[in-house]
Amino acid sequence: MFKRVFWMSTGMAVGAAGAFWAKRRVEETVERYMPEQVADRAATSARNLSATVRAAAAEGREVMRDTEAELRARVEERTFVGQRPEAWSPASTRHGPAGQVRRHRPNRRR
Structure with missing residues (x-):
């Protein structure tokens, strides 16, 4: 028992x-x-995601600049003979001396 x-x-x-x-x-x-808890977690996740995206974009821009500088240096080493032109700037790709716009001439060979 x-x-x-x-x-x-x-x-x-x-x-x-x-x-x-x-x-x-x-x-x-x-x-x-509960709705309040879900909203809080969603807001926190969005903040974390935006910070991560900003950091990734900044890192990508930095790597892009480094790679572009490296590639431009390689091209300059092989291409220019004699006196080198002025330092490259984004405006120099479209404008000639004194701000003149260069005209694009398509390759007419067939």
Whole structure:
């Protein structure tokens, strides 16, 4: 008889503890998916994402500038003979001396 009482009380204790744990778990999950909590997590994720995108874009621009400078240096080493032209600037690709616009002449060979 004592064994039955022992196991009955043990089962009740385990069942009560399991029910309490399950109730807490469900309440935490419900709390986590409340509209305010979801909005807060979404805002935090958006801030983190925007910071990551800005950092990636800045790193990409830096690498682009380094690569472009390296490629321009390689081209200048092979291309120019004699006196080198002025330092390259973005405006110098479209404008000649004194701001004159260069006309693009398509290759007419066929």
